[in-house]
Amino acid sequence: MPELAEVEYYRRRWDAGLGSTVARVLLHPRARVFNATDTVLLARLLTGATLISSEAAAKQMLFRFAADDSAPLWLGIHLGMTGELTVQPADHAPRKSDHLVLAQSDRALVFTDPRMFGRVLFHAGPDAPDWWTSLAPAILSPAFTADAVAAFLQRRARTPIKPVLLMQERFPGIGNWMADEILWRAALHPKRPAGSLTPAEIKTLHRETRHVATHALRIIGSSGAPTLPDPPATWLFPHRWADGGTCPKTGAPLIREEIGGRTTCWSPARQPL
DNA sequence: TCCTATGTTGTATG
DNA sequence: ACATACAACATAGG
Numbered sequence: 001m002p003e004l005a006e007v008e009y010y011r012r013r014w015d016a017g018l019g020s021t022v023a024r025v026l027l028h029p030r031a032r033v034f035n036a037t038d039t040v041l042l043a044r045l046l047t048g049a050t051l052i053s054s055e056a057a058a059k060q061m062l063f064r065f066a067a068d069d070s071a072p073l074w075l076g077i078h079l080g081m082t083g084e085l086t087v088q089p090a091d092h093a094p095r096k097s098d099h100l101v102l103a104q105s106d107r108a109l110v111f112t113d114p115r116m117f118g119r120v121l122f123h124a125g126p127d128a129p130d131w132w133t134s135l136a137p138a139i140l141s142p143a144f145t146a147d148a149v150a151a152f153l154q155r156r157a158r159t160p161i162k163p164v165l166l167m168q169e170r171f172p173g174i175g176n177w178m179a180d181e182i183l184w185r186a187a188l189h190p191k192r193p194a195g196s197l198t199p200a201e202i203k204t205l206h207r208e209t210r211h212v213a214t215h216a217l218r219i220i221g222s223s224g225a226p227t228l229p230d231p232p233a234t235w236l237f238p239h240r241w242a243d244g245g246t247c248p249k250t251g252a253p254l255i256r257e258e259i260g261g262r263t264t265c266w267s268p269a270r271q272p273l
Numbered sequence: 274t275c276c277t278a279t280g281t282t283g284t285a286t287g
Numbered sequence: 288a289c290a291t292a293c294a295a296c297a298t299a300g301g
Contacts, residue, residue: 001279002280006279079280081280081297097298114297115297115299116297116298117280117296155289159290168281261292261294262279263278
């Protein structure tokens, strides 16, 4: 499920554990999500450490821990396709897909991911790790300019615009549903070659990318609701999966087709080729 | 049984 | 070196 705004939503679930110490670390060391991680070190150093702060950027989360006898500890989590963070009772018994459980005195912080496309990263040291600091500039940062988008589209000139929007090195945090939402708002057909957009269309694409990020973060990311909220019916999102879905702007039928290896939904009445 | 899934990466080809 | 396309990963649910 997780793109930019869902990642922010899940990051905030673990706020319940801020300022509390990890009493026990439970994990499945063979799980694919730990492929790049020293699980022995992670378990040893996080036991007794205190959760100090967290941040989300793109689809990556960073949880910072402090311990009396070690350097700062940095836990990274990527939710992949099916990952979630939840808070469970302190005596939570890990289920099949609960790959990492940080048990505190009053609760357990749980990372669960049935499909295991997610990742857990760990770093001990004074400075934030490369996998965090090397992320592309955020869509809502000043560095995300229309000129930067234009230059990127030019380099990918022959690729359909839809898969280009999924490239994290320029559109960090954008995933399949946000890309479709952006193209629908910008009235651009997803198969348009990236290099075929006019300067005006690029400005529109840039504006709508920021718009969708801003409002998705407001609606989903800032929500304290116990379950993940959905965007409203005025967005493409609630209509995109149902057969026979109609465009909330034009009332015309929506189309679904695989583009760049991902199911893509668009409104032909609004987004002509 | 067969198909789908809000993601990323490695590999082959041009 | 760079751009492009696609299979592979692993599992659950309709």
